[in-house]
Amino acid sequence: AHPLLLIKLDGTRMALDANRNFENLFRAITTLFSISTTETWPTVMNACQIRPPGCELADSCGSDLAVPYFIVFMMLMTCVIVNAIITLVFQDFENASDPCQDILLALRPRWATLDPDRRKVMSVKHFIILFRLLAHPVGPVDMTEWKAAVQSSKFRLSQSAVPVKKKKSKSLWNK
Incomplete structure (x- = not known):
């Protein structure tokens, strides 16, 4: 027009x-x-x-x-x-991709592998394995720093299990 x-x-x-x-x-x-x-x-x-x-x-x-x-x-x-x-x-x-969403999507199957009974608790040994399996923003680029911190008692972990409490919001396991 x-x-x-x-x-x-x-x-x-x-x-x-x-x-x-x-x-x-x-x-x-x-x-x-x-x-x-x-x-x-x-x-x-x-x-x-x-x-x-x-x-x-x-x-x-x-x-x-x-x-x-x-x-x-x-x-x-x-x-x-x-x-x-x-x-x-x-x-x-x-x-744009949300890095937090990508990390959570990567965490779920790895956690399920290390916690097959779905107790939502994990030993420190398994937590360290989980930490190593995750990508860079959460997981380490180089594990030598992590090992040095654990060995020098700067980063002391107890042998107790790490509990994960379910929140009332959307849970990672209920998808």
């Missing part, structure tokens, strides 16, 4: 160049796309409002409606472009 309106309003074929004009629907759409990128839109707007004596032929004169049309068009296009950018950013956040 917008390009057709400009074809009807605009007669200034002389003031615009061969690529930017409103002589037909294709040229009108490409001109509107070009000015929606804010490239020389004031020049096109001024060319579309040329009145006598600036226009030679009756069908080459512009319209007084060019200014309000172009201002409204540019405001709408700015909103569309900003919304498109915001949509792309939100989609990127949605598609």
